[in-house]
Amino acid sequence: MAQDKALVELLYSLADDDFILAYRGSEWLGLAPHIEEDVAYSSINQDMMGHAVKFYSILEELGEGKADELSHLRAPERFRNAVLLEEKNGEGTYLEQPQFDWAFAVVRNYFYSVHKKIRMQSLKQSSYDPLTDSASKVLIELQYHLMHWETWFKQLMTSTDEAKRRMTAAIERCWNEMDGVLTLGPFAEEMISKGYIASEEEMRRKWLAHMEKTFEQVGAHLPGELGMTKGNGRQGEHIEDLNQALSTLSEVYETNPAAGW
């Protein structure tokens, strides 16, 4: 079968984005600000892992290899997730001295979820049926994630000075890397001309419009230009944090790939 590179690249970016951010989210388990948040956040991560599985399964059907192997055995440079999503939650690890940054978790997940909704709405019109079907299902669950992160975002932005200071720092940090999420990568033109997904410009415009509304509601201003300073994950550029994430999450799988878990 002639491989449709644009389609495969798009599917990897969809799957890897959810996969790696859900993994970062899972590291928060037991460390979230309160127990209700632990329940909510882990539930969201479980949904997102489910979404990743859906996209990896489409890749499996396209002959890319088994979904489990795609997620656990690929080299970091073959991952197509945005760098922002692979970044560590903060200093330390979940086992040792976790100095995780909750503001970063809220802003990163909120920014990502807003984009994911725009992306899924576009995929609902995709010329590729498996994407259309998956997007419809994902959108339903995503609605709850978005409600959750938007609540956190607005409440912390209108809370104490300390909260605002931390949120502002996290916003700046995510803003400087958000273009890496919004970009479609080197195969953008083909993805769009084949009708798989809407253009980057259109999705960026919608994302900014949503942000403008939210920021206005909490009496804040949008930072300047969006950036992508640490590399373009859509073309396989990543930072050390991805190696750490992948080696941790595949540790058990690699001890015995044949075992059923």
Added chain:
Amino acid sequence: MTGIESKQMADTIYDVLQGVKDPEIDSVSILDLGMVEGVEVEGPLAKVGVLPTFTGCPALGIIQRDIVNAIIEVEGISEVEVNFLSKPIWTTDRITDQGKEQLKEFGISPPPANHTPGEPWEIPCPYCGSVYTTMENLFGPTACRCILYCRSCKNPFEAMKPVANIGDDE
């Protein structure tokens, strides 16, 4: 096997599926949850189409196994195929009236009918019926549930999240 025999066999299989429960809500069968989309019989092969409730639901593997184990006992069937379908999409309005009653027995308030996605919904307490309830957590012990508290009878309880198809709103 004639058409009539196939039909009778499919009916028998539906009866058997009534005994297959969601392992996380074991008072309700997968039929009453609206998860079964179709049963086809081709000679000794039974094919069951199943709609996942939530994408990341870890119970799906168990449900698949339980379906196979239940149907394989039916005389004349030697092979069972379970297919998870991506169309149509499972929504909470597929839950039968009996399913809704059984959810209540389990302490879970059933999802509302005619809910607009994103809007608040009224959730009566499954124990006393009061709507004087507060949402404690939009998320719960499983992907499909949320956690509430009844201000009237002072019981914590759970509710099933409404799941409906979402239009192309901005």
